[in-house]
Amino acid sequence: MNDMTPTREQREAKLEGMGCKRKRVEDIRFTQGKGNYVDDLKLPGMLHGDFVRSPHSHARVKKIDDTEALKVPGVLAVITAETLKTVNLAWMPTLAGDVQMVLADGKVLFQNQEVAFVVATDRYAADDGINKVVVEYEPLPVVIDPFKAMDKDAPVLREDLAGKTTGAHGPRKHHNHIFEWTVGDKDLTDAAFRKAEVTIKEMISYHRTHPSPLETCQCVCSFDKIKGELSIWGTFQAPHVIRTVVALIAKIPEHKIHVISPDIGGGFGNKVGAYPGYICVAVASIVTGKPVKWVEDRIENLTATSFARDYHMTTEIASTKEGKVTGLRVHVLADHGAFDACADPSKWPAGFFNIVTGSYDFPTAHLSVDGIYTNKAPGGVAYRCSFRVTEAAYCIERAMDILAQKLGMDPAELRLKNFIKAEQFPYHSALGWEYDSGDYHTAMRKMMETVDYAGLRKEQAALRAAFKRGETREIMGLGVSFFTEIVGAGPSKNCDILGIAMFDSCEIRLHPTGAGIARVGSKSQGQGHETTWAQIIATEIGIPADDIMVEEGNTDTAPYGLGTYGSRSTPVAGAAIAMAARKIKAKAQMIAAYKLEVHEDDLEWDIDGFRVKGLPEKTMSMKDICWAAYNSVPPGMEPGLEAVSYYDPPNMTYPFGAYICVMNIDVDTGVYKVRRFYALDDCGTRINPMIIEGQVHGGLTEAFAIAMGQEIRYDADGNVVTGSFMDFFMPTAVETPHWETDFTVTPSPHHPIGAKGVGESPNVGGVPAFSNAVNDAFSFLGSTHIQMPHDYWRNWKAAKDLGVFA
């Protein structure tokens, strides 16, 4: 061996495979303003569409007069429900099995609902046209408070459902009821509560908020009348699903629909579903024969496209005096707005909310969820979380703190006492899940040691004593959160969207010179797939990550995939990538054996190629195998080196983490200061630690926003009063605290590379950490639960209600 021969370490480093803090390759274009987003698309002759929206949250539409609008120079058409009825598109199906108006058909059911679509030669003309459309409304009484939606005399919202006593998920109990979903053993749970030594009960609300990606939802459609083909560029988190939905509802053959998701500026669940804008631009393009663009503005995005949360969770825990939990009972009132447009796997009307037993060994549990209609925007998407998992984690983590308070126990100690033990995995939860792996005690103890938990409690006790002596007006809270997520939807046995199993896919094609392309069914919205997917392939087949191009988002070239949301990309698409790579590796091994004139079994893998066992100098690199695949394959073998994998996961993955927030609050002003935030995540095998850290920072920042102020709030008349960034809390670097990140590694036993997904964990675990910190701070003054969001005013109000100004 001469000095020029690279060492093993050098060969491995060159791959930049799994575990490497590889810099994000997509950032080269993003940081130079060279990203290519939907709104960058400018097609010749392109028209622009924009909506007339309802100022009322519930009203009959008596008349739409477009006479003056059509006189505006540049305005070409005003599309209404009547126009859409001619092509049977006035209503569209939702992912949740409901139907939704594309444009107001007879009445409007939420403020800013789409009423008419004005098509013009430019955006300004479209806007002028909107101002000239005269709509005559007859206001109707509204249903805003979800707790009043099922009152006997509550106004009927969905007249189209009159007489329908059964919905997509079973019987409907009331004209504003959508579904009831129950899981668990009711009798056993009721018995546990009867026998319980200690019980707690609290109505825990997770308020309505919005994913608010900085790039709003947008779409360009271009219909080629000659070929009968429809091209759609859009901000789609799941482009293949959009293609299938369009084929089903527009009756265009699926092979003549081309869906392209270019670069996406954040999705967070907001860009999963189908919106009236998509239908309207498609119809407008078919009608005019020209490309048509629709781009939402901020207010439209916040007030009309999919919201998140709005779960009102009445939660009860039964326990022994020593703090061993014996039962959990939860009833959720789920406010879905005017149409049930939740983006959950089809069989799951409340998503995976039955992960609500969390990280604890509950012997029995019972859950019931009532979905209801109100005069609010439709949605209910998973905002940076797996389906309804944030709600579940918040519910159980808040409830455990409330139980600890009632028992007079430390909340961390109560958690340690009730955790599922490492040796219990795979663990079958009382509400039906099989947790694949975990080591909760190790993670919790690492968190407690790192932050000196005991020391912080002492400091808190001293500060409380000083407060009571009147020496300070500051209170201190420790927010402990230990979450278990359920991600990677999902196994075909229980997960589908409109009947399509939730697999994902990858196609890898290696070129003669040892470079290649990987096309994947997922779709990055900023997660860094172009970087991490190549790293998986680099480790699996020994081709440097830099030599692999990753492509997503074009339904003509990418294999069918279900897209990116619910932290499913790494658990599902990531597995498909590894499996496709392994198919290539198997063929490569046959080629190497033939070229090295040995039996396949005599070869072993060595970083970037094969070597003959016992003869380490007899090797063939993957790069050389690539070349050989195109000119000298074994007799009878097809040339070329490519593979496709469609991966149907055997189970979900269960990432977990231990978070703590240390916060001080000034009771006189409500102003809080996050002194420390520590987040330990266990996402199994770590593909790119730098990207994980970035994902955790982003998720924590969103968790901070939601817990401490971000909300979609309606006044009593149904006006959205937080419809712009003036009122909707969007934290910047100024407000955002400093984040400390840490990890443990418990690989998933069933995933090809042991990875579990991480992008959403910090949002799931972060919100309860903040909220528990606020609640923990106030608890010694006599409160048990203060509802989110905890902005300054509400903190001040909490202090006032607790009598600290008396």
Added chain:
Amino acid sequence: MQMNDSQRIPAPKEKVWAALNDPEILKQCIPGCQSLEMSSPTEMTATVVFKVGPVKATFGGKVMLSDLDPPNSYRISGEGSGGVAGFAKGGALVHLESDGPEITVLHYDVDAQIGGKLAQLGARLIDSTARKLAAEFFKSFGEVVGKRVAAGV
């Protein structure tokens, strides 16, 4: 939204009452009023330019007078639509009280409801804007009536 306040006007009660029923004077005093026409003794149609924060819109609507008790009190109410900017409706109970022969105190009690973009964007500005507009109206109303009386009209 509700508010109430009062305005001292240097004019006898009957003069103030007459002015309260005079569309020309109302038009002069309603902030942003473009037109105000009597369609019956108790009904008017109006066009008003209204601005809250970043939203500015022309509202067209009806104004009605009811519960008339000359020359002591009436209720003035209205509703209007500003197209994409939203809608507004509301009313004011106006009550006159003499404080000597030459001074009238005008009490007003307003309730108003606003919807649409105005309410969304201007939520935090609506209260202060509405207070300002009401104050502006009654202040200029007081001035106009006071001047007319001083000029012997």
